[in-house]
Amino acid sequence: MKRFSVTTMPGFALIAICAFAVLYLPILTIATFSFNAGKAISDWQGFSFRWYEIAWANTEVQGAAIRSLIIASWATLISVLLATPVALATTRTAKFPGRTFIYMMINQTLVVPEIVPAVALLIFFAAIKIQTGYQGLGYLILAHVMWCIPLAYLPIRARLEGMDLSLENAAADLYASRWQTLWRITLPLLMPGIIAGAMLCFITSLDTVVITEFVKSGGQDTLATYMLGQFRRGLTPEINAISTVLLALTVVLLTGFFLLTRKRD
Amino acid sequence: MAAAEEQVVRETTRRNWLLSAPALVVLVFTATLPFVIVLVYSFLTPGQYGNVVWKFSTDGWVGLVMTRDVFDDTLGWADAHLTIIWRSVKLSFATTIITFVVGFPTAWFIATRPQRSRPIWLFLITIPFWTNLLIRTFAINEMIRNEGLINTVLMRTGLIHEPIVMIYSDGAVLLGMGYAYFPLMVLPLYAAMDRFDMRLLEAGYDLYASRLSVLWRIVMPVVRPGIIAGCVLVFIPALGAYVTPRVLGGGKTMMLGNLIEMQFGQGRNWPLGASISITLAVITLVAMLIIIRRAGRETAQ
Numbered sequence: 251m252k253r254f255s256v257t258t259m260p261g262f263a264l265i266a267i268c269a270f271a272v273l274y275l276p277i278l279t280i281a282t283f284s285f286n287a288g289k290a291i292s293d294w295q296g297f298s299f300r301w302y303e304i305a306w307a308n309t310e311v312q313g314a315a316i317r318s319l320i321i322a323s324w325a326t327l328i329s330v331l332l333a334t335p336v337a338l339a340t341t342r343t344a345k346f347p348g349r350t351f352i353y354m355m356i357n358q359t360l361v362v363p364e365i366v367p368a369v370a371l372l373i374f375f376a377a378i379k380i381q382t383g384y385q386g387l388g389y390l391i392l393a394h395v396m397w398c399i400p401l402a403y404l405p406i407r408a409r410l411e412g413m414d415l416s417l418e419n420a421a422a423d424l425y426a427s428r429w430q431t432l433w434r435i436t437l438p439l440l441m442p443g444i445i446a447g448a449m450l451c452f453i454t455s456l457d458t459v460v461i462t463e464f465v466k467s468g469g470q471d472t473l474a475t476y477m478l479g480q481f482r483r484g485l486t487p488e489i490n491a492i493s494t495v496l497l498a499l500t501v502v503l504l505t506g507f508f509l510l511t512r513k514r515d
Numbered sequence: 516m517a518a519a520e521e522q523v524v525r526e527t528t529r530r531n532w533l534l535s536a537p538a539l540v541v542l543v544f545t546a547t548l549p550f551v552i553v554l555v556y557s558f559l560t561p562g563q564y565g566n567v568v569w570k571f572s573t574d575g576w577v578g579l580v581m582t583r584d585v586f587d588d589t590l591g592w593a594d595a596h597l598t599i600i601w602r603s604v605k606l607s608f609a610t611t612i613i614t615f616v617v618g619f620p621t622a623w624f625i626a627t628r629p630q631r632s633r634p635i636w637l638f639l640i641t642i643p644f645w646t647n648l649l650i651r652t653f654a655i656n657e658m659i660r661n662e663g664l665i666n667t668v669l670m671r672t673g674l675i676h677e678p679i680v681m682i683y684s685d686g687a688v689l690l691g692m693g694y695a696y697f698p699l700m701v702l703p704l705y706a707a708m709d710r711f712d713m714r715l716l717e718a719g720y721d722l723y724a725s726r727l728s729v730l731w732r733i734v735m736p737v738v739r740p741g742i743i744a745g746c747v748l749v750f751i752p753a754l755g756a757y758v759t760p761r762v763l764g765g766g767k768t769m770m771l772g773n774l775i776e777m778q779f780g781q782g783r784n785w786p787l788g789a790s791i792s793i794t795l796a797v798i799t800l801v802a803m804l805i806i807i808r809r810a811g812r813e814t815a816q
Binding site: 256257258259260261262263265266267269270272273274275276277279280283290293332333335336338339340343344346347348349352355356358359361362363364365366367369370371372373374376377392393395396399403450453456457459460464474477478481485489490493496497500501503504508512 | 524527528530531532534535537538539541542543545546547548549550552553556566617618620621623624625627634638639640641642643645646647648649650651653654655656657658662664667694697713716717720726730751752754755756757758761762771772775776779785788789792795796799800803
């Protein structure tokens with residue numbers, strides 16, 4: 251007879267396993283059929299890298315991929331540079347006037363649907379584009395920074411909260427200056443949190459499709475908006491191939507994120 | 516003594532504000548100020564080729580639910596908009612309920628795994644969450660379209676002879692949103708269950724409670740903050756969904772996000788787009804405030 255387990259609820263495990271299956275079946279199908287030699291999605295005609303080669307040679311895809319990487323890199327760098335000092339200012343410190351305000355300002359975009367800031371930036375940047383004549387990638391980078399700042403801030407803050415001040419105090423006891431303490435004690439200890447935040451920013455910037463779609467000028471497609479645009483003509487194995495590459499990139503970055511933020515026993 | 520202490524407080528305050536200033540300036544100019552401009556634009560007159568004419572008008576707000584007759588200028592209900600608003604609310608509620616019904620057992624399953632394997636299950640939930648929304652929506656499209664996997668398999672096995680039309684319907688959008696936002700429900704539920712003291716269950720069973728009443732009267736009340744958080748996290752993006760209805764709903768199953776986009780595209784009615792967008796933001800904000808209040812009260816208790 252099976253032992254009575256207090257934590258088991260009838261049917262829960264079955265639902266959970268089904269949920270995991272449903273969660274992975276569609277993504278794995280896309281990934282599998284990106285290696286299909288044939289054109290049809292659900293008709294397997296043998297293994298081939300054909301669609302990867304086609305996507306790789308497509309100049310539009312190349313341009314979009316490069317643009318995506320440029321925007322994501324800049325947005326990540328700027329977001330982390332902006333968020334780290336805020337994290338330092340709002341953790342491990344006595345409550346000071348305005349702390350809640352700063353916290354709310356940093357996280358203001360975290361809780362609204364993407365379409366709301368997308369519309370706001372479309373209007374705002376449209377006016378600036380007319381005034382200045384500048385049409386470059388700067389708008390997209392700035393828009394992604396806005397969207398990424400809270401995602402950089404949260405893991406850095408989480409890491410800081412787990413660090414006590416004893417090492418910093420020890421450094422101060424040994425007559426280290428504030429800057430020396432920051433550079434040689436705090437930042438090295440904080441690095442896993444910073445890298446984790448950077449990874450989340452990078453993934454988010456690559457993903458962001460609505461904001462990019464609204465803010466971009468002509469000829470500034472990123473991979474995400476390129477894929478959305480192509481979709482009008484129906485899904486092709488080429489899009490599956492691009493999706494699979496992005497998927498693989500996400501898995502690699504997330505694995506890194508988990509290894510970095512994992513609590514050591 | 517008191518003066519010196521005050522001096523220290525003033526100094527830390529100044530330092531912390533200086534450290535936060537660059538990020539705050541960027542956010543004021545890219546998030547707060549643009550939003551204020553949206554508010555202003557919602558009270559202006561649409562320009563002929565998009566953008567706005569600087570003339571005060573409340574038409575952007577009236578147009579949310581009413582429509583002006585082209586010939587005699589009388590106001591009537593904007594049925595098309597009302598249908599879209601109603602569909603958005605309805606589908607978002609349905610998405611929340613479905614993700615909860617499936618997400619609760621899933622989160623429980625993860626929370627009751629042995630300490631060692633738990634992070635792996637959690638990781639399996641997180642991967643789809645961070646996977647590009649577009650890719651996940653394409654994947655669902657690939658499943659349910661007429662030549663998609665489900666129809667192909669069913670036709671091959673001879674169960675059906677004509678493909679079942681599933682795509683471009685409310686149901687397809689619902690499936691897509693449920694699929695996309697499922698991790699947003701599971702993660703906060705899991706966070707609440709992870710802190711749940713399983714000994715409470717033993718106590719319940721010792722007192723001859725049935726599984727159902729243990730679940731209903733012990734687990735549910737304790738994990739309630741997680742339930743509320745999960746529901747809000749699913750409801751908010753569902754209400755503002757843009758990609759999912761566009762990819763799975765086709766042209767006829769529009770939601771608020773698509774209605775907004777239309778005003779900035781071929782609709783050329785920026786003030787109306789602005790007012791819908793603000794409505795969406797306000798609903799989101801109110802939902803968040805309710806949650807924070809609730810959560811605050813619960814911790815106070």
